[in-house]
Amino acid sequence: MIKVLRALFVGVAAIGLLATSPAAQAQDKTIKIGALFPMSGPGSYFGAQDKQGVELALEQLNKAGVNGYKFVVQYEDSSCGPLPATQAAKRLLEQFKPDVIIGEECSDATLAVMPVIEQAKVPLLNAGSSSIKVTEPGNPWTFRIMPNEVMQGVNLADNAYKRINARTAVLLFENTNAGIGNAQVFKENFTKQGGKVLAEIGFGRDVNDFTAIATRVAGLGQVDVIPTYTLEGQGLKITQALAQAGVTKGGGGNAIQIGTIWLPFGFEQKAGKAALGYIRIVQFDPTETRDLVRDFNAAFKAKYSADPTHLNAHAYDQIMLIADVVKRGGKDAQSIRDGLAATKNWPGVTGSVEFDKTNQNTKMDTVHYMETKPDMSWTSLKWN
Amino acid sequence: MTATIVFQQAINGVVLGSLYVLVALGLTLIYGVLVQINFAHADFVTLGAFAAYFFMHLVAASYILSIGVAFLVGAALGWLINASIFTPLRHKGNELLPLIATIGVSVMMQNLMLAWFGPIPYAFETQYSGQVIRFAGIFVSWQNVIIIAVSSLTIALLYAFMKFTFLGKALRAVSQDRETAGLMGINPNRLIMLTFVIASALAGMGGAMLAPVLVLTPFAGTSVIVKAFAIVIIGGFGNVEGTILAGLIVGLIESFTTQFLDPGLIDIVVFALLLLMLAIRPTGLVSERREENV
Numbered sequence: 001m002i003k004v005l006r007a008l009f010v011g012v013a014a015i016g017l018l019a020t021s022p023a024a025q026a027q028d029k030t031i032k033i034g035a036l037f038p039m040s041g042p043g044s045y046f047g048a049q050d051k052q053g054v055e056l057a058l059e060q061l062n063k064a065g066v067n068g069y070k071f072v073v074q075y076e077d078s079s080c081g082p083l084p085a086t087q088a089a090k091r092l093l094e095q096f097k098p099d100v101i102i103g104e105e106c107s108d109a110t111l112a113v114m115p116v117i118e119q120a121k122v123p124l125l126n127a128g129s130s131s132i133k134v135t136e137p138g139n140p141w142t143f144r145i146m147p148n149e150v151m152q153g154v155n156l157a158d159n160a161y162k163r164i165n166a167r168t169a170v171l172l173f174e175n176t177n178a179g180i181g182n183a184q185v186f187k188e189n190f191t192k193q194g195g196k197v198l199a200e201i202g203f204g205r206d207v208n209d210f211t212a213i214a215t216r217v218a219g220l221g222q223v224d225v226i227p228t229y230t231l232e233g234q235g236l237k238i239t240q241a242l243a244q245a246g247v248t249k250g251g252g253g254n255a256i257q258i259g260t261i262w263l264p265f266g267f268e269q270k271a272g273k274a275a276l277g278y279i280r281i282v283q284f285d286p287t288e289t290r291d292l293v294r295d296f297n298a299a300f301k302a303k304y305s306a307d308p309t310h311l312n313a314h315a316y317d318q319i320m321l322i323a324d325v326v327k328r329g330g331k332d333a334q335s336i337r338d339g340l341a342a343t344k345n346w347p348g349v350t351g352s353v354e355f356d357k358t359n360q361n362t363k364m365d366t367v368h369y370m371e372t373k374p375d376m377s378w379t380s381l382k383w384n
Numbered sequence: 385m386t387a388t389i390v391f392q393q394a395i396n397g398v399v400l401g402s403l404y405v406l407v408a409l410g411l412t413l414i415y416g417v418l419v420q421i422n423f424a425h426a427d428f429v430t431l432g433a434f435a436a437y438f439f440m441h442l443v444a445a446s447y448i449l450s451i452g453v454a455f456l457v458g459a460a461l462g463w464l465i466n467a468s469i470f471t472p473l474r475h476k477g478n479e480l481l482p483l484i485a486t487i488g489v490s491v492m493m494q495n496l497m498l499a500w501f502g503p504i505p506y507a508f509e510t511q512y513s514g515q516v517i518r519f520a521g522i523f524v525s526w527q528n529v530i531i532i533a534v535s536s537l538t539i540a541l542l543y544a545f546m547k548f549t550f551l552g553k554a555l556r557a558v559s560q561d562r563e564t565a566g567l568m569g570i571n572p573n574r575l576i577m578l579t580f581v582i583a584s585a586l587a588g589m590g591g592a593m594l595a596p597v598l599v600l601t602p603f604a605g606t607s608v609i610v611k612a613f614a615i616v617i618i619g620g621f622g623n624v625e626g627t628i629l630a631g632l633i634v635g636l637i638e639s640f641t642t643q644f645l646d647p648g649l650i651d652i653v654v655f656a657l658l659l660l661m662l663a664i665r666p667t668g669l670v671s672e673r674r675e676e677n678v
Contacts, residue, residue, distance in 0.1 A: 041603060044503030175648050203647040206607050208598040209403075211396045211528075212642035219389045219643075233505040233599030244516050244525055251516075270507035273514065 029069045031326055031336075033319070034092035034122075036078040036085060036103030036113060042205055042231050043080030046105040046128065046311055049264060051075065053315030054102075056303055061319070066326045071319065078104045080231075082112035089113040093120045100125060100336045102318045105311075107131030107178035114142050123337040125322065127283075127314035127350075130260065131177040132185075138358035143340045145317060145353050145361045149178065152260040152281055153185030155367055156227065159383055160186075160258055161193040164279070166224035168196050170217050170255075172238060173229040175202045182229040182260055198223060205231070210238045214245035223247065223255040232263050236271050243274030250274035265309040268372045278372040279381070284313035284350045285368040287380050296349040310350065317348035388521040393639040399528045401635020402535035403597065406590035407605075408612040408619070408627045409542065410583035416622030417559045417579040420479070423486040424465070425612070426605030427493035428584045432458045432591025433600055434501055437508050447510035451534060451592040458588020459581045465489060466580040471573070497602035506600040513596050531593050538589065539628055542582075546624060555579060559622070614658045620668020629669050633657075 035054060037047035054073055062070050074096040078085035085104050092098055093116070101117055104110045105128035114134070117124045118141045126134060126142065130149040134142060160166045169190055173179035180202065187197050198220045201213055217223060226248065228238055243251030250273050259280040268275045286297050286307060296316065300308040308316075322330075324346055325339035346353040351366030369381035407429055414422045432454035440450040469489060473481040512526035546552040557565040558575045566572050591605065598604055615634050619626030634654055641650050661668065 039503065040498065042505075042599065042601065044498075044601070045505060048503050201642075201647060204651060206610070207647055207650070208594075208607055209396070209400050209638075211399070212393060212639040213647055215389060215392045215396060215639075216643050219386070233601060236505065236507055237597075237599060240513070245523060246516075246518070270505070272507070272509060 029065075031069050031071050031100070031322065031331075032096060032098045033071060033073045033322060034089075034096055034098035034101040034103075035073050035075045036088055036092070036101060036109070037075060038080035038105055038109070039075070039077035041079045041081070042233055043106055045232055045264065046080070047075075047077070049309055049311035050103070050105070050128075050315035052300075052304055053308070053312040053317075054319055056300055056312075057316045057319035057323070059303070060299070061323050066323050067329075067331075069326050069331070071323065073319075074098065078109050078113070080104070080106040080109055082108050085109035086112050086116060089116045093117070093122065098122060099331075099333050100322055102127070102315070102322075105129060106176070107134060107181070108176050110134055110142075111177060114139055117141060121337075122333045123340055125318050125340065127318050128261075128311070129178065131181050133177060133181075135358040135360040140359070141337060143355055143359040143361075145321065145348070145350070145366070146261065146283060146314065147281075147364065147367050148360055149182045149185050149260065151364065152367060153182055154189045155364070155384070156258060156260060156281060157186050157189035157193065157195070159369070160225050160227070161190060161195055163383065164225060164256060164258075166190075166195060166256070168198055168221075168223055169225045169227060170198050170220060170223050171200045171227050171229075172213065172217075173200075173202050173227075174231070174234065175204055179229045183227065186227045203230075203234075205234070207234065208237070210234070210241035211244065213238070214241035214247060217242065217255075218245040218247050226255050226257045228257050228259045229262060232267060235259075235263050235267065239271045239278065240274045243276075248274070249277035261310065264311050265307070265378075268376045268378055272376065275372045275376065276374060280370060282310045282368050282370050283366055284308070284310035285370075285380050286313075290347075292347060293349050313349045317350050317353075320348060321346060321353060386521075389643065392522050393643045394636065395522065395524055395528075397636035397639035398632060399531055399635070400638055401632035402532055403590065403594050404608065404611055404615055404634055405539060405628050405631030406535055406586055406593060407608055408615040408631050409539070409624065410586040410590070411612055412616045412619070412622055412624060412627045413579055413583045413586075415616065416624075417555060418474075418482075418576060419622075420482055421486070421613075422583070423483075424489040424493060425486075425583070425587055426609035427490050427497070428458055428461060428587035429591040429594065429605035429608065430497060430602060431461060431493065432588025433508070433595035433604055434497065434506075434591075435588065436592035436595055437506060437600060440510070447512060447596075448530070451589055454592035455585045455589040458591070459585035461588070462580045462582075462584025463577065465584075466577055470580070471577070474576075494602055494606075501602055503601065508595040508600045510596050527596050531597070534589075534593060538586070542586075543624065551575075551578065611654065614654055617658055618661050618669060620670050623668055623670050626668045626670035633669075 037050045039047040076088035076092050078088040101124045107129040110129040124142045126144045127146050132148050132150050135144050171183040173183040242248045247253045248255045257278045261281050261283050325336050328339050330336040330339040352363045353361050356362050367384050369383045370378040372378050435457040436450035436454040439453040470482045473485050515526040517524050554570045558572050562572045615630045619630030638650050641653050
């Protein structure tokens with residue numbers, strides 16, 4: 001009996017030793033990434049496309065790993081809203097215990113989760129929220145690779161005045177931090193240059209019919225540009241209503257809709273002829289000739305049989321940037337935070353990344369302009 | 385401010401109001417007969433919208449035909465869910481059970497539709513969406529003309545059904561006193577089923593009409609249901625005439641608030657009216673005793 005017990009003990013000990021051997025440890029080394037994406041509600045198209053980008057990056061990275069690390073992602077539905085996002089962040093932190101978190105897309109949601117994630121001392125890498133409040137005055141644990149509303153808004157106002165020769169504007173925006181913030185930045189910079197804002201029209205996310213708003217815009221006289229800040233669904237209806245009211249080029253009018261990074265590729269095809277002449281900033285230009293972009297386009301198409309959108313691209317960049325930090329020695333929350341802060345001129349598919357002291361990416365090559373052509377395809381304007 | 389813009393906003397308001405009425409009528413019918421709030425009504429609207437979308441795109445059928453299909457899909461779904469879920473729960477005698485079940489059905493349907501149709505917004509363009517009639521500075525899309533025409537016809541038919549047919553009169557009898565109606569030879573369970581089927585058919589049809597106007601996602605119906613509840617309360621819970629009047633008023637309020645105030649204030653104005661009605665006229669715009677509703 002003693003012999004049997006001894007043999008059993010030796011066997012268990014051997015298994016234990018094997019489990020703690022370097023080879024086994026290498027297999028167990030993982031970087032845990034929490035993903036706060038909107039999977040339900042009006043912003044759920046963000047989550048669906050973000051997930052595609054993440055999955056492609058994981059597939060590529062986990063073939064060989066990085067510095068012996070594999071990457072695992074836990075998705076939580078943050079619903080583009082402060083309350084569900086906060087609950088999702090708490091679930092991630094308490095149950096999954098991530099080394100780093102990516103997301104959210106909507107500024108209100110990101111702003112809500114920032115204090116919770118900061119308290120847990122986990123880095124948050126954001127790619128889709130434009131509100132200046134995300135990085136001003138600065139949060140040591142929050143990093144943003146997307147150009148903020150000021151970077152985009154100043155650039156857009158400048159181009160509207162100088163390149164489009166716009167002198168009058170009507171602002172259409174959803175009543176959220178990002179919507180109001182984007183509109184205000186445009187207004188400040190457009191009026192500073194001599195332009196005039198004829199009306200500022202904000203609306204809730206529950207507004208369905210934009211005919212009344214388009215009627216109001218039509219009654220304002222000569223409008224040159226209509227900066228529009230809203231999610232894809234409402235954006236479609238606004239574009240169609242403005243065309244029906246004969247305000248924009250798509251409806252035979254003269255006004256041009258313009259916008260910052262809100263809408264995914266494919267918007268033009270859904271909006272149809274109404275989108276003619278729409279000029280907007282996108283975060284990713286698939287016509288770029290860099291090898292990195294070509295390879296990403298090809299890999300994405302091979303996996304999903306579709307061309308990538310900017311949402312696919314910026315989610316891909318988030319994971320790839322984390323992998324780069326791990327390659328540079330990142331292994332836990334603190335070292336990944338420090339590695340992100342030390343990032344210099346990192347090349348992503350959306351553009352390059354280098355953070356300032358507020359952890360905002362300073363590179364303007366992530367701002368790409370596109371214009372909708374008569375056949376509903378689009379052309380890259382190469383304004384930056 | 386020109387008269388043209390005021391007239392244009394009035395047209396916009398009537399179009400929007402007609403859509404709200406179609407959705408709200410189903411709610412008010414169910415409440416009138418069952419004294420039950422159906423929280424899943426929004427999802428019947430959404431499913432009707434998707435039924436019309438897929439029928440039109442997969443079969444390459446006309447939009448008008450797809451409205452009919454959405455009507456039938458709504459009716460079938462209403463029958464199925466009432467027979468399989470609400471009726472058995474109602475027979476248990478606890479009025480709370482079917483009410484809670486409507487919430488469960490709503491969550492289940494939303495998530496099923498999310499799984500089937502995905503979260504990306506659909507662009508429901510009909511052959512009438514891009515065709516705009518312009519005269520004297522006024523614009524109306526053919527889509528909106530269809531909305532007004534079909535809504536008016538449906539409302540008129542429903543009104544005639546309730547007032548002049550035997551089944552309509554029987555429904556009103558059940559709404560007044562279910563037990564006495566039963567003693568008079570009316571089968572209340574069959575009429576409750578009929579109410580559910582009509583209300584769900586209207587919701588499905590409303591979805592087909594709303595889909596080209598609103599943003600078509602699995603959550604589309606929820607964006608109008610809160611307004612529909614407000615309309616039902618303003619009009620008088622269970623009151624068909626009141627619901628029609630309130631729907632049109634809310635549509636007009638939305639248009640004129642957008643024009644003269646700010647679209648961000650729409651909900652404040654609509655729900656201030658709701659609170660005002662509850663305070664000074666809790667029976668609704670068209671005052672009746674509840675038992676005479678429907």
